[in-house]
Amino acid sequence: MKEIPPKSEDLSSWYTAVCLKAELVSYAPVRGCVVLRPYGFALWERLQAALDVRFKETGHENAYFPLLIPESLLAKEGEHIEGFAPEVAWVTQGGGETLPERLAIRPTSEVIIGTMYAQWIQSYRDLPILINQWANVMRWEKATRPFLRTLEFLWQEGHTAHATEQEAQAEAAQMLGIYREVAEGTVAVPVVVGEKSSSERFAGANHTFSLEALMPDGKALQSATSHELGQNFSRAYDITFADTDQQVKHVWTTSWGMSWRMLGAMIMVHGDDRGLRLPPKMAPIEVMIIPIVRGEEPAVLAAAQALAQELRAAGRRVRVDERDDKKPGFKFADADMRGIPVRIEVGARDLANGELVVVRRDQERGAEGTKVTVARDAIVTHLATLLNEIQASLFAQAQAQLARGLVTAEHRDDFLRLCRERAGLVEIPWCDQPACEAAVKAETSATTRNLRPLGVDQQPARCVACGEPARVRAYFAQSY
């Protein structure tokens, strides 16, 4: 197939090359936009499925709202519009005429959904409203990269309305938990979870919580957010209800989102010099069967197909690489590049012995146990076990990587140096002051990724960055 630069040498080039060469995306003829190709879309569908089933389990319903938002609506929540204004794309013409009012292409949908909620909600009996939308949004970014930051991207955005603050808080926390479960359990990317500082908070939110993953270059990647919006949007968009006490009140809202950026995290965290490495739960193809055929050997091909049928019946996502113009070696490299967790080789020798050669993608080539011979009869159960093992092994490798990048600093100089050197997520007792964060950023280009409560055993503490009394523990890092 096609070679890629070593991951350790140049993560950026490696990342772009993998995205292109594993045929996840192509650059589109529009700056900053990508085409999500079938294999990339299949990955997105796996992530979608994992999230969607959990959304449904927790009582949410899917719906769809318009792409375009009238300017006057968008402008109602002051802080929100101010935060997004620089990134909004506008439609100014339609049907050959200049529009009387500009239409924003949604950068997120709080506004349009809130407007509809105002119409739908009359009474406490209408609450809570628990809606999720799978959608594309657009943010006019300056520097773009596949999955991590593109002008148009795919995501889901949940928007809920509640009668009480407590209920809204519980919702935001619940969804954060679901994100963590999917990131770690399905995508096998370990994350640190916490609240965003005031300067990193979503425009218009009271509280923003995030998942932060750590990339191999020591930069953090925000992988999902969950926002407690308080009554900010319900006041701006007049979303009210008559409560049981006959008082008219504003609802409490939340919003939460995960995007295809999560796929970028997966690619960077797990990939290696041979290309992608996919956790089995995310892999569109769990098992690739590669027939080893010399000349005319219809029996081998037939055996490969029969094996595929049997595995499919057992619930496996499996394909046979039947291309007759490629040699096995090429097919191995191809399966490696695409990150397919398990490869099975079937040749005449194996048929004669009643065996199969099974090779796992998560370990280095030639490592002990990477390539094993399995009795044909035992393959279904062997694969079930092996795929679980690979899922666990990739997560364990990623956890070890995260653990290496979780560092602490006792003194200001160490702290600044670690931030500057991209040592990882640098955890310190912190004052929680925007001015202090801005100063750190100016010196190191690192910001807080998220915050955790200060442990009782960690008192008394002073902010490592500025010396003021510490109020929280903060993870600082440079970020994508």
Next chain:
RNA sequence: CGGGAUGUAGCUCAGCUUGGUAGAGCGCUUGCUUUGGGAGCAAGAAGUCGCAGGUUCAAAUCCUGUCAUCCCGACCA
């Protein structure tokens, strides 16, 4: 948005300094031989030299502009 680099066949690139009408390898097509880690030989097809202007008898090559991609920084949920 600032600094740097790149744009020539599907891909990777040479050619540009010193203008003279486009090349290599890989890939692709066909045939034969091959097939348990990226096959070999032979023949063949394939490029408005990113785009738009300008200079010139003549531009891939020189000049201006513009678009896109990559790297670094700034910005950014």
